[in-house]
Amino acid sequence: MSSTKEDSSKLGQFIPLHYHANMLRDNARMTGFKQAIEKVVPQGGKVVELGGGTGVLSFFAAHRASKVWCVEKNPEMVQAARRLLALNPFAEKIEVVEADAMTFLPSEPIDAVVCEMLHSALLREKQVEVIDGFKRAYAQRFEKLPIFIPEAVILAVQPVHQNFKFQGYYAPVPMFYDPLVASDETQGLGDPVNYNMFFYAQELPKQFTCELEMPIHAGGTVNALRFITKNVLAALVAENCTVDWFSQYLVLPLFSPIVVQKGDAVRVRFQYQPGDSIETLTRSIAAVKK
Numbered sequence: 246m247s248s249t250k251e252d253s254s255k256l257g258q259f260i261p262l263h264y265h266a267n268m269l270r271d272n273a274r275m276t277g278f279k280q281a282i283e284k285v286v287p288q289g290g291k292v293v294e295l296g297g298g299t300g301v302l303s304f305f306a307a308h309r310a311s312k313v314w315c316v317e318k319n320p321e322m323v324q325a326a327r328r329l330l331a332l333n334p335f336a337e338k339i340e341v342v343e344a345d346a347m348t349f350l351p352s353e354p355i356d357a358v359v360c361e362m363l364h365s366a367l368l369r370e371k372q373v374e375v376i377d378g379f380k381r382a383y384a385q386r387f388e389k390l391p392i393f394i395p396e397a398v399i400l401a402v403q404p405v406h407q408n409f410k411f412q413g414y415y416a417p418v419p420m421f422y423d424p425l426v427a428s429d430e431t432q433g434l435g436d437p438v439n440y441n442m443f444f445y446a447q448e449l450p451k452q453f454t455c456e457l458e459m460p461i462h463a464g465g466t467v468n469a470l471r472f473i474t475k476n477v478l479a480a481l482v483a484e485n486c487t488v489d490w491f492s493q494y495l496v497l498p499l500f501s502p503i504v505v506q507k508g509d510a511v512r513v514r515f516q517y518q519p520g521d522s523i524e525t526l527t528r529s530i531a532a533v534k535k
Protein backbone atom coordinates (compact mmCIF):
# COMPACT_ATOMS: atom_id res chain seq x y z
CA MET A 246 0.00 0.00 0.00
CA SER A 247 1.60 3.31 -0.99
CA SER A 248 1.09 6.26 1.31
CA THR A 249 -0.86 9.26 0.04
CA LYS A 250 0.44 12.81 0.29
CA GLU A 251 -1.98 13.44 3.14
CA ASP A 252 -0.73 10.38 5.08
CA SER A 253 2.81 11.56 4.54
CA SER A 254 2.08 15.06 5.85
CA LYS A 255 0.74 13.49 9.06
CA LEU A 256 3.66 11.08 9.47
CA GLY A 257 5.10 11.02 12.95
CA GLN A 258 2.87 13.79 14.21
CA PHE A 259 0.52 11.71 16.36
CA ILE A 260 2.50 9.57 18.75
CA PRO A 261 0.41 7.56 21.24
CA LEU A 262 0.97 7.94 25.00
CA HIS A 263 2.40 4.43 25.38
CA TYR A 264 5.14 5.32 22.87
CA HIS A 265 5.92 8.42 24.94
CA ALA A 266 6.63 5.99 27.80
CA ASN A 267 9.44 4.49 25.68
CA MET A 268 10.83 7.97 25.11
CA LEU A 269 10.70 8.72 28.85
CA ARG A 270 12.64 5.49 29.48
CA ASP A 271 15.27 6.24 26.84
CA ASN A 272 18.16 7.18 29.11
CA ALA A 273 20.51 8.45 26.40
CA ARG A 274 17.81 10.73 25.01
CA MET A 275 16.72 12.04 28.41
CA THR A 276 20.27 12.57 29.73
CA GLY A 277 21.38 14.27 26.52
CA PHE A 278 18.50 16.76 26.45
CA LYS A 279 18.72 17.39 30.22
CA GLN A 280 22.45 18.19 29.96
CA ALA A 281 22.07 20.35 26.86
CA ILE A 282 19.20 22.31 28.42
CA GLU A 283 21.14 22.83 31.68
CA LYS A 284 24.12 24.16 29.73
CA VAL A 285 22.32 26.30 27.17
CA VAL A 286 19.19 27.79 28.76
CA PRO A 287 20.14 30.99 30.60
CA GLN A 288 19.04 31.36 34.22
CA GLY A 289 15.72 33.25 34.19
CA GLY A 290 15.46 32.90 30.39
CA LYS A 291 12.41 32.21 28.23
CA VAL A 292 11.99 28.99 26.31
CA VAL A 293 9.62 27.52 23.72
CA GLU A 294 9.34 23.76 23.36
CA LEU A 295 7.96 22.70 19.96
CA GLY A 296 6.15 19.36 20.19
CA GLY A 297 5.93 19.08 23.97
CA GLY A 298 4.51 15.54 24.29
CA THR A 299 4.43 14.61 27.99
CA GLY A 300 6.10 17.96 28.84
CA VAL A 301 9.32 16.40 30.14
CA LEU A 302 11.71 18.65 28.21
CA SER A 303 9.70 21.72 29.26
CA PHE A 304 10.10 20.47 32.84
CA PHE A 305 13.90 20.29 32.35
CA ALA A 306 13.87 23.80 30.86
CA ALA A 307 11.79 25.19 33.74
CA HIS A 308 14.59 24.34 36.19
CA ARG A 309 16.43 27.35 34.73
CA ALA A 310 13.89 29.35 32.75
CA SER A 311 11.39 31.82 34.19
CA LYS A 312 8.81 30.93 31.53
CA VAL A 313 8.31 27.99 29.15
CA TRP A 314 5.71 27.63 26.41
CA CYS A 315 5.12 23.91 25.76
CA VAL A 316 3.50 23.75 22.31
CA GLU A 317 1.68 20.55 21.36
CA LYS A 318 -0.72 19.84 18.49
CA ASN A 319 -2.26 16.54 19.60
CA PRO A 320 -5.17 17.37 22.00
CA GLU A 321 -4.68 14.08 23.88
CA MET A 322 -1.04 14.92 24.58
CA VAL A 323 -2.02 18.47 25.58
CA GLN A 324 -4.26 16.96 28.27
CA ALA A 325 -1.56 14.48 29.28
CA ALA A 326 1.12 17.19 29.53
CA ARG A 327 -1.09 19.43 31.69
CA ARG A 328 -1.90 16.52 34.00
CA LEU A 329 1.71 15.28 34.27
CA LEU A 330 3.31 18.71 34.66
CA ALA A 331 0.89 19.46 37.52
CA LEU A 332 2.37 16.46 39.38
CA ASN A 333 5.85 18.00 39.24
CA PRO A 334 7.71 21.10 40.47
CA PHE A 335 7.81 24.28 38.31
CA ALA A 336 4.37 23.66 36.72
CA GLU A 337 3.51 27.30 37.37
CA LYS A 338 6.26 28.40 34.96
CA ILE A 339 5.04 26.22 32.08
CA GLU A 340 2.16 27.12 29.80
CA VAL A 341 0.94 24.18 27.71
CA VAL A 342 -0.37 25.62 24.43
CA GLU A 343 -2.51 23.57 22.05
CA ALA A 344 -1.22 24.78 18.69
CA ASP A 345 0.65 23.84 15.55
CA ALA A 346 4.33 24.40 16.27
CA MET A 347 4.86 25.43 12.65
CA THR A 348 2.92 28.64 13.14
CA PHE A 349 3.10 29.27 16.91
CA LEU A 350 4.62 32.59 17.98
CA PRO A 351 5.40 33.49 21.59
CA SER A 352 4.18 36.89 22.79
CA GLU A 353 7.72 38.06 23.59
CA PRO A 354 11.30 37.28 22.48
CA ILE A 355 12.74 34.02 23.77
CA ASP A 356 16.23 32.70 24.50
CA ALA A 357 15.95 29.07 23.41
CA VAL A 358 13.84 26.61 21.42
CA VAL A 359 13.79 22.93 22.35
CA CYS A 360 12.46 20.56 19.69
CA GLU A 361 12.58 16.78 19.63
CA MET A 362 10.65 15.59 16.60
CA LEU A 363 13.58 13.44 15.62
CA HIS A 364 13.48 10.19 13.75
CA SER A 365 16.38 8.27 12.16
CA ALA A 366 17.80 10.07 9.12
CA LEU A 367 15.29 12.89 9.87
CA LEU A 368 12.57 10.78 8.25
CA ARG A 369 8.88 10.68 9.30
CA GLU A 370 8.81 13.42 11.92
CA LYS A 371 8.62 17.11 11.01
CA GLN A 372 11.63 18.51 12.89
CA VAL A 373 13.05 20.42 9.92
CA GLU A 374 9.69 21.64 8.57
CA VAL A 375 8.51 22.73 12.03
CA ILE A 376 11.72 24.60 12.92
CA ASP A 377 11.76 26.23 9.48
CA GLY A 378 8.15 27.42 9.90
CA PHE A 379 8.82 28.65 13.44
CA LYS A 380 11.95 30.55 12.34
CA ARG A 381 10.11 32.32 9.52
CA ALA A 382 7.26 33.44 11.76
CA TYR A 383 9.64 34.42 14.58
CA ALA A 384 11.99 36.42 12.33
CA GLN A 385 9.09 38.55 11.06
CA ARG A 386 8.24 39.63 14.60
CA PHE A 387 11.51 39.61 16.57
CA GLU A 388 15.09 40.58 15.77
CA LYS A 389 17.45 37.89 17.00
CA LEU A 390 16.86 34.15 16.58
CA PRO A 391 16.96 32.06 19.78
CA ILE A 392 19.40 29.20 20.39
CA PHE A 393 18.16 25.82 19.13
CA ILE A 394 18.38 22.54 21.05
CA PRO A 395 19.43 20.48 19.11
CA GLU A 396 21.87 22.90 17.57
CA ALA A 397 22.94 20.80 14.58
CA VAL A 398 22.77 17.36 13.00
CA ILE A 399 25.28 15.17 11.18
CA LEU A 400 23.93 12.51 8.82
CA ALA A 401 26.02 9.57 7.63
CA VAL A 402 25.55 6.30 5.78
CA GLN A 403 27.58 3.09 5.84
CA PRO A 404 27.74 0.02 3.55
CA VAL A 405 26.95 -3.08 5.60
CA HIS A 406 26.11 -6.73 5.46
CA GLN A 407 22.88 -7.30 7.37
CA ASN A 408 21.53 -10.62 8.55
CA PHE A 409 17.96 -10.60 7.24
CA LYS A 410 17.27 -14.24 8.16
CA PHE A 411 14.71 -14.83 10.88
CA GLN A 412 14.54 -18.49 11.99
CA GLY A 413 15.43 -19.43 8.41
CA TYR A 414 12.97 -16.96 6.84
CA TYR A 415 14.68 -14.41 4.57
CA ALA A 416 13.02 -11.00 4.91
CA PRO A 417 14.99 -7.91 3.85
CA VAL A 418 13.03 -5.25 5.71
CA PRO A 419 14.00 -1.94 7.40
CA MET A 420 15.53 -2.60 10.82
CA PHE A 421 16.28 -0.32 13.78
CA TYR A 422 19.14 -0.75 16.25
CA ASP A 423 20.09 0.90 19.51
CA PRO A 424 23.33 2.76 18.67
CA LEU A 425 24.71 2.01 22.15
CA VAL A 426 24.33 -1.77 21.89
CA ALA A 427 26.76 -3.73 19.69
CA SER A 428 24.99 -6.14 17.34
CA ASP A 429 26.53 -9.01 15.38
CA GLU A 430 23.57 -8.88 12.97
CA THR A 431 25.13 -5.91 11.15
CA GLN A 432 28.68 -6.03 9.80
CA GLY A 433 30.27 -2.82 8.51
CA LEU A 434 32.06 -3.40 5.19
CA GLY A 435 33.22 0.23 4.87
CA ASP A 436 33.39 3.30 7.10
CA PRO A 437 30.42 5.64 7.51
CA VAL A 438 30.42 8.53 5.02
CA ASN A 439 28.82 11.88 5.94
CA TYR A 440 26.15 13.00 3.51
CA ASN A 441 24.86 16.14 5.22
CA MET A 442 25.39 18.41 8.18
CA PHE A 443 23.53 21.59 9.12
CA PHE A 444 22.83 23.99 11.96
CA TYR A 445 19.19 24.61 12.83
CA ALA A 446 19.88 28.36 13.15
CA GLN A 447 21.04 28.49 9.53
CA GLU A 448 19.34 27.77 6.19
CA LEU A 449 17.61 24.38 6.46
CA PRO A 450 17.77 21.71 3.74
CA LYS A 451 14.67 21.08 1.63
CA GLN A 452 16.04 17.87 0.17
CA PHE A 453 18.97 15.49 0.53
CA THR A 454 20.31 14.51 -2.88
CA CYS A 455 23.32 12.28 -2.38
CA GLU A 456 25.84 10.65 -4.68
CA LEU A 457 28.59 9.02 -2.66
CA GLU A 458 31.56 6.79 -3.22
CA MET A 459 32.08 4.39 -0.34
CA PRO A 460 35.46 2.65 -0.01
CA ILE A 461 35.14 -1.01 1.04
CA HIS A 462 37.53 -2.27 3.71
CA ALA A 463 36.30 -5.86 4.05
CA GLY A 464 35.12 -8.42 1.53
CA GLY A 465 31.55 -9.73 1.61
CA THR A 466 28.13 -8.79 0.28
CA VAL A 467 26.81 -5.27 0.73
CA ASN A 468 23.10 -5.91 1.06
CA ALA A 469 22.06 -2.87 3.12
CA LEU A 470 22.91 0.68 4.11
CA ARG A 471 23.05 1.78 7.73
CA PHE A 472 21.86 5.37 8.29
CA ILE A 473 23.48 7.15 11.26
CA THR A 474 21.98 10.32 12.76
CA LYS A 475 24.09 12.28 15.24
CA ASN A 476 22.07 15.04 16.88
CA VAL A 477 24.39 17.69 18.29
CA LEU A 478 22.16 18.84 21.13
CA ALA A 479 24.59 21.54 22.24
CA ALA A 480 28.02 22.70 21.08
CA LEU A 481 29.84 23.92 24.20
CA VAL A 482 32.65 25.95 22.70
CA ALA A 483 34.11 27.14 26.04
CA GLU A 484 34.26 23.53 27.25
CA ASN A 485 35.56 22.24 23.93
CA CYS A 486 32.88 19.55 23.67
CA THR A 487 29.42 18.73 22.37
CA VAL A 488 26.40 17.06 23.94
CA ASP A 489 25.31 14.45 21.41
CA TRP A 490 22.45 12.04 21.04
CA PHE A 491 22.29 9.41 18.31
CA SER A 492 18.89 8.47 16.91
CA GLN A 493 18.31 4.74 16.39
CA TYR A 494 20.43 3.32 13.58
CA LEU A 495 18.28 2.55 10.57
CA VAL A 496 19.33 -0.34 8.30
CA LEU A 497 17.69 -0.32 4.86
CA PRO A 498 17.97 -3.28 2.47
CA LEU A 499 19.34 -2.88 -1.07
CA PHE A 500 17.17 -4.28 -3.86
CA SER A 501 20.28 -5.80 -5.49
CA PRO A 502 23.04 -6.92 -3.09
CA ILE A 503 26.64 -6.29 -4.28
CA VAL A 504 29.53 -8.73 -3.81
CA VAL A 505 32.67 -6.76 -2.88
CA GLN A 506 36.31 -7.25 -2.01
CA LYS A 507 38.61 -5.16 0.15
CA GLY A 508 39.81 -2.17 -1.93
CA ASP A 509 36.59 -1.95 -4.00
CA ALA A 510 34.30 1.06 -3.84
CA VAL A 511 30.52 1.19 -4.00
CA ARG A 512 28.73 4.12 -5.59
CA VAL A 513 25.47 4.97 -3.85
CA ARG A 514 22.71 7.39 -4.85
CA PHE A 515 19.59 8.30 -2.89
CA GLN A 516 17.34 11.25 -2.33
CA TYR A 517 14.61 12.25 0.07
CA GLN A 518 13.11 15.20 1.84
CA PRO A 519 13.22 15.66 5.63
CA GLY A 520 10.00 14.14 7.02
CA ASP A 521 9.58 11.66 4.14
CA SER A 522 8.60 8.05 4.82
CA ILE A 523 11.13 5.24 5.20
CA GLU A 524 9.67 3.70 2.02
CA THR A 525 10.42 6.86 0.02
CA LEU A 526 14.10 6.73 0.98
CA THR A 527 14.31 2.95 0.45
CA ARG A 528 12.82 3.19 -3.04
CA SER A 529 15.23 5.96 -4.05
CA ILE A 530 18.42 4.01 -3.24
CA ALA A 531 20.58 2.88 -6.14
CA ALA A 532 23.93 1.21 -5.44
CA VAL A 533 26.53 -0.30 -7.80
CA LYS A 534 30.13 -1.47 -7.57
CA LYS A 535 32.44 1.15 -9.05
Ligand SMILES: C[S@@+](CC[C@H](N)C(=O)[O-])C[C@H]1O[C@@H](n2cnc3c(N)ncnc32)[C@H](O)[C@@H]1O
Nearest residue numbers: 258296297298316317318319345346347361362
Ligand atom coordinates in the same frame (compact mmCIF):
# COMPACT_ATOMS: atom_id res chain seq x y z
C1 LIG B 1 8.97 12.69 19.49
S1 LIG B 1 7.69 13.43 20.42
C2 LIG B 1 8.63 14.25 21.67
C3 LIG B 1 7.82 14.73 22.81
C4 LIG B 1 8.59 15.45 23.90
N1 LIG B 1 9.20 16.65 23.39
C5 LIG B 1 9.64 14.58 24.51
O1 LIG B 1 10.81 14.80 24.23
O2 LIG B 1 9.29 13.64 25.22
C6 LIG B 1 7.14 14.72 19.34
C7 LIG B 1 5.90 15.45 19.79
O3 LIG B 1 5.64 16.48 18.85
C8 LIG B 1 4.23 16.58 18.65
N2 LIG B 1 4.04 17.24 17.34
C9 LIG B 1 4.27 16.73 16.12
N3 LIG B 1 4.03 17.65 15.17
C10 LIG B 1 3.62 18.78 15.82
C11 LIG B 1 3.24 20.06 15.37
N4 LIG B 1 3.21 20.39 14.06
N5 LIG B 1 2.91 20.98 16.30
C12 LIG B 1 2.93 20.68 17.62
N6 LIG B 1 3.28 19.47 18.10
C13 LIG B 1 3.63 18.52 17.20
C14 LIG B 1 3.76 15.15 18.71
O4 LIG B 1 2.37 15.09 18.99
C15 LIG B 1 4.64 14.60 19.84
O5 LIG B 1 4.03 14.76 21.08
